[in-house]
Amino acid sequence: MKYAIATALRDKQRVIYTTPIKALSNQKYREFFEAFPERTSITWKQGASMMREVGWVVFDEIHYMRDPERGVVWEETLVLLPDSVRYVFLSATIPNARQFAEWIAHLHHQPCHVVASDCRPVPLRHYLYPVGSEGLFLVLDEGKYLEDNFTRAMRSYTSDETEKRRMQTNKRSENNVVQIVRLLKHRSLEPIIVFSFSKKECEIYALQIAKFDFTTEAEKKVVDEVFRNAIDGLSPEDRALPQVESVLPLLRRGVGIHHGGLLPLLKETVEILFGENLIKCLFATETFAMGLNMPARTVLFTSARKFDGQTYRWITSGEYIQMSGRAGRRGKDDSGTVILMVDETMNGDAAKQIMMGPPPPLNSAFHITNNMLLNLLRVEEINPEYMMERSFCQFQNYASLPSMYQELNELRSAHAAVQVEDEESVESYHQIRLCLDDLVAQQWQYIRRPQYIVPFLQPGRLIKVSTETHNYGWGAVINLKKRMRTDRSSAPESFYLIDCLLNSVPTKSESTDETSDAAELKTGLAEVIPIRLDCVIGISAVRLVVPKDLRAREARAGVLNAIEKVKARMGGLLPPLDPVDDMHITDAKFIEINGKVKAFEERLDHHWLHDDPRLSDLLAQYAKKEQLRKRIDQLTENLGSKVSLIQMEELTARKRVLRRLNFVSEHDVIELKGCVACEITSADELLLTELLFDGVFNRLPPEHTAALLSCFVFEERASDMPKLTKELSDALRTLQDTARRIARISNECRLKVDEDSYVDSFKPHMMDVVYSWTRGASFAQICSMTDLFEGTIIRTLRMLEELLRQMANAARTIGNATLEAKFNEAIEKLKRDIVFAASLYL
Template identity: 30%
Template sequence: MTESESPIQSSAETETLSPSVAYADYKDRTKKAQTPLGRFSARMEFELDDFQLEACAQLQDGKDVLVTAPTGAGKTLIAEFAVELARDEGKRVFYTTPIKALSNQKFNDLMDVHGVENVGLLTGDTSIRRDAPIIVMTTEVLRNMLYNDVAGLSDLGFVVLDEVHYLADRFRGPVWEEVIIHLPDRVQMVSLSATVSNVEEFGAWLSEVRGPTTVVSTSHRPVPLVNHVLVGHRMYDLFTHHDSDRIDPALNHATRTHGGPRSKRERATRARFRRPSRTQVVSSLAEAGMLPAIMFIFSRNACDEAVEQYLSSGFDLNSREEKVIVNAALEKLRDELASEDLGILGFHSFREGLLLGVAAHHAGMIPQFKQLVEELFSQGIIKVVFATETLALGINMPARTVVLEKLVKFNGEAHVSITPGEYTQLTGRAGRRGIDQIGHAVVIWHPSFEVNEIAGLASNRSYALNSAFGPTYNMTANLLSRMSSAEAAKVLETSFAQFQADKAVVGLAKKVRKNEATIAAYEKSMKCDLGDFAEYARLRQAISDTEKQETRTKSKNRQREIVESLTALKIGDVVTLPTKRVEGAAVIIAPMSSRDGGSRLPTVLTEQGKVWHLRPHEVTAPLPAQGRVRVPKKFNHRQAGDRRQLLGILNDAIHEGKVDHEAHWESKPGSPGVSSSVTEMTAQLRAHPCHDCPDREMHARWANRAAKLVKENDSLIARIEGRTTSIALVFERVQDVLRTLGFDPEQSDMLRRIYGERDLLVALTIRAGLWDNLVEPELAAFASCFVFQSRRADTLHSERAPSRDLKVNGDEAVTMWRKLFQLEEQHALSTTQEPDRGLFKPMYRWTEGKNLADSLRGTDIAAGDFVRWAKQSLDLLGQVAEVAEPETAVRIRRTIEAIRRGVVADS
């Protein structure tokens, strides 16, 4: 404790108080200084914020706490105090995190404070000092312990749930709720969350299911955030300085000048507008003194490309002294990696980027690379990191500036706009506490979005936390092993999902009653003296719906034919493009490919000698091959000589009549024509008595309004029914599936120990003996198909199994999946994903002992992805070994040892 923080007041302070009051105040301050919180505060190099003091005081009084605060506000300090309390009381503490990378970081942080011997780590495939008083673990590990090792929790005093807002995650969120529901009441719980708008609702549920829980919430950022927009090469503030919600007029004027679609000339300007290059953005940030920065780019390939672009620019952000530090760190890393793997890992480009002060950070990189990037960035040696959004998930890696290249990302199914919550999470990295006066968030503007969109994201600083909870097969098996079905249903009814559903039903029912009254009024207004206008309106709507459906079907068929025609094109095929921008023939120089979840259309060399990357809106009709020419080996479209040579070959083919300009795409038979039902319904409509009503269109307007509200009400009623019964219904259906497959409670011991999105399918394959006849490389490959998820859907069946037994067993697993899939559809359950054999060959080769380059040869799997999937395969193999036949378990454990080597072990 410093002198200024002493419990004894200065003479200047005591002179203003009476002796009795001063003495009482002195005793109170002395008493507080001798508490755990007082001692903890005294060791801090800074004064604790009010929200930190309040949360720690509640913990000291024996209560659970829920803390919501912006990224970087200092939530983890409260978790550190919980660790101190546990140590003082001689109890154990579990620190849970949602991702392994964050677990590793917390593991190292806590060892630095409490000593190596006092801290353990459990992450499914990793177990270090599992009996230590402080254990860092993923939330899944704690969930598993609550089901299988309750006796081992007898001395547990505290549990920290870091990033608890993860319970909204569609796939992994239910684990958080399972932990909260099943954790013994005697254990104090510290829940740490990003800022959410319904924190009181979440806190009320925690109090109901856990007991008294104090909600401590703050929206204050220790380092204030200033939002900017980069338009071209000029930086503008998003909001005016005196009004944090009013868009800066200068920014509005700049974006109108660049992109406003008010006239033909301005539209042309908009079409020509280009974002500044990534290198130019870095240069602008450097000039403005806004480095170090994280630039979020929602594509792994684009992150790597950004580093390559920077390498070719000639810019250098590092001093000679910083390069010495980088080289030393790289030499240490190089010694840890196999020399033959350096090429496939991209070590040399990685090295060049670090020396210049830039790096990528994404899931496709091996953990060792990412960890070094994090360390060097935190030291200020790396000045710019090009990252995907996974960097925003809890990793302690603050920057002065965060840049968002776009406001749209690919979510695995479609390109969608980022949400205010995601914007808050990403920009939360901006501003280093104790270093920066302010943090900066920069959006790179483009005419494809409005400034108001950015303002909406920046001004909405929180988001609602909604439960993703639902009973899984594993959860159901574990519950039924300990209690009856009725008792288990009551446990599930304590979930946050049910809590939110029950609360929401009141508002939904009120809306239904209001709509019903309005519908009755509309029906009265549409009444027709000539006949039943409701019947007439339904006929009109049926015609409209049928015509729209036919139009959509035709459009889909046309689009499918376009994609099929593009997919069929190969290098050397000659086509005529259906676009005004490119005239004449063109030759394919790069075929259609798939990258980052989307398709990349073919690249062509036109008759005019231009290289053209086709865009979706430019291909409006199927593109048949009209001939074929020979493309020279080692053709490089960036070389003018190569382009001229291929252009000569193309022109010769055209003049020799080898290109058929009349060729056309043959549509497949079976495309629907105009439905006769539309003609029939139109005849019925015209014959209806209401058709001749002079007030027909006025009645129709009321009918349309009524129909719209009826549709809305049907949806609301379905939501009410679904909400009030969803958990119980799903639980019943899950039990039905388990009973149908012979997994009664007394026969479900195996299923209780298998965790994952394909838990029941894995249990089915174990019961069928599919693991028993496989040798080590086959076991590794077989395990991978239950955890692996291809980034491209077309690789599910593309991998040929490297052995006969593996092929047979893989096919049998798919057969089992089909039966399970059908059963799940019959019971209206979420369906299990098909086993994905895209990792068969790499896992087989790696377990045989081949190096990383040989293991990944012929695939498009990134090294970092392979390491991640290998670790998940190890996790599953460990589970299967616990329930498999003894001889199989021995082979599985040998398989685990064979996989855990090189980059997989070092990570």
Template identity: 25%
Template sequence: MSTPAERYAASRARQRWESTPAGRFTGTLGFALDPFQLEAIEAVQGGAGVLVAAPTGAGKTVVGEFAVALALETGRKAFYTTPIKALSNQKYHDLVARHGADNVGLLTGDSSINGEAPVVVMTTEVLRNMMYASSPTLDGLGFVVMDEVHYLADRWRGAVWEEVIIHLPESVQVISLSATVSNAEEFGDWLRQVRGRGDAGSLRVIVSEHRPVPLWQHMMVGQRMYDLFVTDGTRAPSGADGTTRVNPELLQAISAAERSSRSEGGWRREDAGGPRGRRGDRRGGRGGRDDRRGARHHGRDQRPAERGRRDDGARAYSGGDAGFARGSLPGGVASRTQVIDRLDREALLPAITFIFSRAGCDAAVQQLLGRGTRLIPEEQGQTIRALVAERVAEVDPADLGVLGYHDFVEGLSRGYAAHHAGMLPLFREIVEELFTAGQVRSVFATETLALGINMPARTVVLEKLVKFNGEEHAPVTPAEYTQLTGRAGRRGIDVEGHAVVLWRRGVDPMDVAGLASTRTYPLRSSFRPSSNMAVNLVAQYGRERAHELLQSSFAQFQADRSVVGLTTQVRHNLEALEGYAASMVCDRGDFREYGRLRHELSELEKKAAGTRQAQRRSHIGEALETLEPGQVVQLDGGRHGTMAVVVKGARGRSAGPEPTVVTSHGRVQRLTVAGFRDVPEVIGSLKIPSHFTERSPKARKDLAAALRSTVREPIPGRRGRDEQASGIPAGVETQVEDLRARLAAHPCHSCPEREDHARWAARWWKLRKETDDLQRRVSHRTGTLAATFERICDLLSEAGYLSEDGQEVTPEGQRLRRIYTELDLVVAEALRRGTWRRLTPADLASVVSALVHEARKDDPGDPPTPSVEVAEALGEMQAIWTQVQQAKLAHNLTGDREMDPGITWMVHRWASGRGLEEVLRSGDLSAGDFVRRAKQVVDLLGQIAQAADEEVAATARRASSAMLRGVVAADRLD
């Protein structure tokens, strides 16, 4: 027991703590803080900036909320910044609930509420623009919270974070909140360098890898769930010390599933005979787990008969196979309805299932509706229906059917919903609110949900471990896996969280274990200067000072650090090259010269092979472009047949020559250049029925039967292989023969140890090439950002946006300062040349859409334009874009993406007052995509209204008003 003196000292210490701002703040929370939270709060109270890196759900935002409370208590301002509007809206509501509407404001691209309040929530872009404009709103600013600061690695928008951090006054305390990254200390070192004194006292780096709610990793094979890890015969959560191996029972189950599927001759899905709706108390088995698991889960000993649903929603796991669908195949992949039913019976809901496909998310809801699944009581569903009806009251009833409202509300009333960027933003917000409130039990989502929105669940399910990253289908990275599964486990609600990966053919449990156990997520800068940034920096700081500021970016900080390692590697390589040179000395002559000749010959032959390959691909592409419907071609073989009939010609130049065919096995596929070893051969023809549609399985089956009966299947030959082995192209044949002759005549050619020397020579040339590459990288990284900035300034001086000496911003440059879009110079040039003066508001909105739109898929061709005026304006804008790219190329700068007029017709119709159904019918965007693009158009129109002369500015304001109606305005906060 403690002594009276010790108790008295503890009491006094507690009183002193409770009398501080930190003590008063923590006393209002109602729960005890973790050590990393207390450490960070005390550092902020002491006047330091902080970088807090901790797992999702660990409670990092408490530190940001303390900074807000401290600002209000000390009479200063606090800005709370987030990367996305949805998170800004969510944080705004949280802070209003705590501090009152009078004290909190919101500024995003489409919302402005109480912007002069002492606490303002905003997207990071708004703060960046505010700083460049020297807004008086910045007066009295004491704290900036940068939530999700690891977003600075985003390739498109990450640069904004660095701009803000660099340019904020030194007096402002920056509270950076990040997911766990492995180079937090490096990031912290940079923050100290740019945010003040550079010593440890100016900024504290606080890292916690502890999850308040343990995360257990599982895989589901068929309908059985297995723990992923074991340690010394016991279960182990993700990241637990001592986790050494994958559960052997899981490996055995997968082996059995693979054998079973092979014996069945294929892969079966288990939709047939699956559950419909709730299944009462039917319990499913859980491999590798015994009945004692329940007692461990709840922290007390329970008899099996007593185990079941607890008040907190937790349930023990039962052993055996009682809950399996009769006749199910262990090797099959459980259907979505079966997965959700299983989780429901095991008390593992609410759950988020990441599908990585918008269509897949919507299909999941349809599948549950089709099976009559209900996850919540009907009474609760009726309450949800009334709430949703109230939220959508301002949406035109005629638009609700187009938006899929009835299926949306039916799913919600049963406890499940989709969540993806293709949905109406208002619908997504409703899903988020209901899920957070515990009224929705299952959400099927794309990875966009993982970007900071506070929607934790008890369980996270990953259907696949491959997702489209914007360019290709690529494996999920360890950082992405951690971000996604980090949603599992609600602090203060769940005893533990669960991550479930569905096993399917090709999924290696060792790969899953690697994703779950990797703890290396380095934060890499994506910072690069732009034209808008350049004119703003010159205007604010002058060119020389701007140059220094860019040198202080995190990108340059990382580049300079990496140069140290690169130069060390170059030094080691040069030493190794000397050793290689000594080993290839030959008494017959200069073997280095002989090795050079052999190297040149090898490179020339590789080049010749590449030329042959390019010519072959070109010939194949030309042949594919000429294929017409009805022609039958011979394929290169494979399991889908060796011949096919063309049903649709090449899709157009933007997508490449990819005609659509039906194979002799009835499979629809596109023919690509990569699918052929040689030029495709037309071996016959077949009449395509006028009523044929490739979407009909029966039509495909009938066409394939006609193909097999009409055209003779060719016998595979060796023509392609023989032609591929043809000689070197004539253009380089002479050079090759000359090099071979010089090699034969060289004195070293007759050396008996020639090949031994040659091996050292080959190593020398390989290392020489690597060393040259390293030296180029060193040269490129040293001062790279500043050099790019100088080239941009030279271009802007040449174009008249900066003075001839590049030291001052011209009137046209002042216009450019207000344009923050990616194609900033195109917008500025269009304004300068009066390209948009003749346009109506609908016309202007239409052409502006070409500057913000980026098609998610290959564009089938140029869409029709809504008016002659729009067509002329787009033509002028295209000419401007081309001139800008040529100027950038001349200054050795990276070019811009192309304009995309794909939604000009849709935007024109919407701005002209047409209904949503008509607008969506004229394009291929979903309602959510259209609303997002429409808001981007509104945002750019607002910039144009501030930058243009009065005539175009007035048109831009009218265009913005015309766009902000109906569903586009429905989710704006009141």
């Protein structure tokens, strides 16, 4: 990047540096301004003449191109930039960098070199901390995975001693984060970044840690001076805001908070203090790891799961790499420390995937938007098809074609080579068996319900266990524990853990027949393994007497040998518990399913192939042929979609919508409404243009106009609806009615839009706040009107100011000077005090 800047300055050219994160842009601006004070600008004048002076464009954190919202803008930019421009792309998490470079070379007819290094200047050591345990478990040491340590960590989590310690911790009201930070402070492993996936949790943890003092008196004086200078430009009323007053005591003790709900001024103050090593323990959400050059000695994850807007899931390897990469300071630390707290059982595959898995590939997030379509229709030289054909998405489609054709030919040859005797009969037998398997799966959904299965999970009960990846065969129940887990899982069986004595060297789950279990028991190692209820696939009527003390290997092996002997006496088949007669499941739906199971079992028994000695071989051959046929069908369908231009159906549908709404003519010539919509880039251009042409804003004063437009820029989740005046309620109803009309037209034009979801995407939760703010209320007053974070309010108001500017431009386009003046007046009422305080970096 430095070479690109030096080359451009030498040749009297301009360099554009762009990032997807405002905080990173501000930080880099400060760095560039200090190096080139007379040549660095954070603003840019639009125009073709300015673009002719651009020699280089630097894209930092280019992996954000996979982001559905931000990525598509970068992809459009890369397609439309002239071939004369040179590029620098920066990222730490792109495994398919060569493919991306090939696209750039193909797109702009210039070489694109991949410069990569696997060497990390400061090696990392990764630890697991099972909640409630006494210590840390080193599981990944400079790239070497220590499986034995992981097993010990999971065993520690499920032990009775750990459970007692968790209960004692809860009684003391001291959470596990406090304990581990105390340990890290004792070992002098600060500065520490504690990543939490909740803004509220960040603040709660920081307040609990505030009892520790990380700073010296001299450092406290520097913190006071930096903080005083940071808030110097605020009014006395803004300085008295609760968030401003509450953060200083934490900062003086070396504790910081960084998340999107914080006032931007305070966030930047925290960043500056952390960069100067005056904050020793920082509680942050994952956005802190996105590009900001703020390394620490230790990184602590408070959970291995996060809520992604839909479900609670394991964090991905890419997320883990991005955050854990903040550990280890070059030139200061010999190694960095990463600690992952786990508050639930975790299988080894999940841990390996998080810690050692490759980052997700850079796949295109390109999709057609109305704004893109209208802007392309406005330019004569370029059409939407041109953009789609040159997109990275289309390039990735084309790049996979040769290998797909080769695979298809190989599959067809393999399919033709498989011959199955009596294929029709084998197919009928296979279909009956598939139906039976489906019914048995439905059966087990009932059987595994705690009210039915738990009473039978006594010590010594023989159960058959299979996980997502392995079949453990038969084992003996040792203990049953009810766990009140904190992972928000909704599955009722997840609250139970069965300590089961099993063979710890399982076979693959495909081998689920009885005969495979004997081999497993002979070659494996007897271990007590915690399993979930949903891993039980068989429960026997047999119970064994198991020793109370199973610490000795011989005792555990003796139980497995006893299971083998019981199986041998019973001809290899253990008698199952009958779900109706033994377990007393009387649910009417279950009885119906149970009856169907027996009927299909009878059909299988009477099928003429059932006792045929060739049956296993015939079924295996048929399954192989079916698998090949399905793969051929799937590959053929995929090839058809890849050969054609992607998203053509959506493009056609969007054009129909624009014609129906009179944004473009029948011949795709842009109309006045389309030109107006092109001015709006930060919100829904179709709906705003419709409201503009319907005269909705003509009837509203500036305060009501700003309040209504807040529905387009507020993005947070909120539950309580605000109390609105009649004027605001009427304006909101008009917005929602217009949105429903657009959704109905879209569906009529075969562009699938969920009407309710579309209407609900315009959130009125900030309307009363914006209305009060534009009428002169103080920031403290509007904060008291809502439970939203202060930072969220400021971010919404700043986005609203940008939208109002675009609406003023739109009004100018239609020649409505009165409406343009109204939008500008709303901006004047909006833009004041702490909401628009200047960045500390600028």
